Amino acid sequence: MKIALVTGAGRGIGRETARQLAEREMIVFAGVREENHAPEGTRPILLDVTDPAAVASAAKIVGEEFGRLDVLVNNAATCGDFGMTPAEVTAKHMRATYEVGVFGVVTVTHAMIPLLRAAGEARIVNMTTRLASISLTSAGDDLNVAWPMLAYNSAKSALNALTVLYANELRGSGILVNAVDPGHCATDLTGHTGSRTAAEGAAVAVRMATLGGDGPTGTFSSQEGPIPW
């Protein structure tokens, strides 16, 4: 059986991703900050991604029991500047957003890479957004112009860069690293305004988490296909 870890699996798209991976007969560690928030059929693991000791402890738990990790979904994120214009955003907003969505991803990924390497064939999926696309934003894309969050969007642009850098280093190791946009989903993050369900958003991540060995690496895509960087 494959072993998976999903961060931010207590609610929203992360919770659905964990649930759908468990339905695919994986043993799923649901990274949560409250144990009773893990979805049924998964194994709760206490994981605040900003806490290096918690991340180290999660790696130890997975390593001691299984010695490997087949799937890592870096899903946890916050948006510290929802509805703000770039000129309103301070470094404090930036730090809070980067702490979870960028530094948290590096802390978790760095800790899990030895276990992912031990799996031989492994997948890393980074939850990003089309709002991170510098190409679309600079081209005046309607949606990206309408949602110009300095902290959130740029944190996800940084996450996209991490995706490519990890993918390049791990190319040939059997570890495929891809960034996915779940689409606009009705979750707490969006004030439940999205037109898609969390389950539909999760399906995009699950597809990349279950790629075959000949699958792509270093890509940025949504359900509709590739998104320009």
Ligand SMILES: NC(=O)c1ccc[n+]([C@@H]2O[C@H](COP(=O)([O-])OP(=O)(O)OC[C@H]3O[C@@H](n4cnc5c(N)ncnc54)[C@H](OP(=O)(O)O)[C@@H]3O)[C@@H](O)[C@H]2O)c1
């Ligand atoms: N919803 C959308 O339309 C949309 C669109 C594009 C991309 N995304 C991305 O999809 C992912 C999931 O978003 P969502 O809409 O499901 O958001 P959400 O409902 O707000 O859930 C966010 C999740 O992140 C967790 N989290 C926050 N800070 C954390 C920390 N320090 N350590 C560990 N977990 C932490 C939360 O855990 P707690 O429950 O403990 O707070 C929660 O499980 C995010 O990366 C988001 O940027 C969402």
